[in-house]
Amino acid sequence: MLRIQICIANCTANTNMSNTLFPTELPTTQEMYKALCERDSEYEGIFIVGVKTTGIFCRPTCPAKKPLEKNVSFYGNVRDALAAGFRPCKRCRPMEAFGTAPEWLANLLSQIEEFPDRRWKDHDLRELGLEPARVRRWFKAQHGMTFHCYQRTRRLGRAIGQIQVDNQSATSAQLNSGYESASGFRDAFKKLFENVPPSRARGDSTGSAESAKPMYVNRVLTELGPMVCAANEQGLHLLEFADRRMLETQIKRVNKLTRCTFVIGENEFHRSIQGELQAWFAGKLEKFQTPIVLKGTTFQEQVWRQLLQIRYGESRSYEQIAKNLENPKAMRAVGKANGDNRFAIVVPCHRVIRADGSLSGYGGGVWRKQWMLNHEQRSLKTN
Structure with missing residues (x-):
């Protein structure tokens, strides 16, 4: 099986994280400066740094040369850095969601979407004014694979979709997806799906092609x-x-x-x-409607359904959920099931807190949990 590793860089928060409901303080100056020098991605969303000598503000992970500690100021959010007179760095782009494609790559990405079956070569990239090595590095950082590997995977995925959804023959899907030979398409398909040939991609009455x-x-x-x-x-x-x-x-x-x-x-x-x-x-949606597939142990699914019942802007304790399941001693098991939730935000495990009202751990980072709770509270007050 081809293993697609999702290697996507860490996050950023471009919004105000301060709120009276869950007040937070920045880490110490020494801790933040150390994180800046080490480009520690775990501090993305925790602070923004203003560089006094250049007048710009950056993310903790900015690749630019690091200033002296005496020449930096730390802020909890972009708004405060802007208010202090700093302008956003053009290298790390702190005003954008992390992962946004850079401008120099926009034309290529647009053409990939418009012509999904085109087989791009290095000389094609150069004709667009792009250096192939630079393109490879970006795709490696964002998708865990080179640009050419990304192309092959997308073409194969599109072909599989045509076979399964559009009911095309394997030969038609091969030709429509940019594979020049039937043997190449079959080999790629078998490698991806553990030796299942393309002709079985639609499945049959026995379900033997489930894999x-x-x-x-x-x-x-x-x-x-x-x-x-x-x-x-x-x-x-x-x-x-x-x-x-x-x-x-x-x-x-x-x-x-x-x-x-x-x-x-x-x-x-x-x-x-x-x-x-x-x-x-945007604070305009309280309940998600996109279908989700909850699969786990019986107990996990019971806990996850309890999470779905917690209303927007409210919270429950682990103890309350355990009591609702008529198993008051299962608080630790509830916490573990909460951590095993595979649907961040949609199945709102961020709304589960300790009995004393304090925040507990969160797989996406406690700072995110705090932001989401604050966000929902603010939205309720605004709407």
Whole structure:
């Protein structure tokens, strides 16, 4: 099986993180300066740094040469840095969601979408004024693969979709997806789906081709950083922040539960959840409607359904959820099931806090949990 590793850089938060509901303080100056010098991605969204000698402000992970500690000021958000008179850095682009494609790559990405079956060569990139090595580095950083590998994976994913959804023959899908030979298409398909030939991609009455069904995976950019979204014809199976340490584990779990293989691409559910996330971040959506596929142990699914019942802007404790399940001693198990949730934001595990009202751990980072709770509270007051 071809293993598509989702290597997407960490997140940024471009919004005001201060709120009276859950007041926060910045780390110490020494801690933030150390994080800046080490380009520590775990501090993305925690602080913004203003450089007095240049008048610009940057992310903690900015690749620019590091200034002396005496020449920097730290801020909790972009707004405060702007108010202090700093302008955004052109290298790390702190005003944009991290993962946004740079301007120099926009034309290429546009043409890839317009002509998905084109086989791009290095000389084609040079004709666009692009250095192939630079393009390779960007795709390697954003997608965990080179540009040419990305092209092959997308073409194969499109071909599989044509076979399964459009009911095309394997030969037609091969020709429509830019594969010049039938043997090349078959070899690529077998490598991706563990020796299942293309002719079996549609499946049969016995379900023997279940392992040949693709799980389309793509990125969704948000104000809290990029998220990885995986969906098949049933609905969403995964929506998680790209920098979560358990992401690879969650991908393996989805693979084991569905017997599908991850392929770069998107379907209607990707587009649906992207629109709903934009509305949620704008404070205009309280309940998600995009279908999700909850698969886990009986207890996990019971906990996740309890999470779905927590209303927007409210919170519950682990103890309350355990009592609702008529198992008051299961608080620790509730916490573990909460951490195993594969649908960040949509299945609102961020609304679960300790009994004393304090925040507990969160797979996407406690700072994100705090931001989301604050965001929902602010939206309720505004609307």
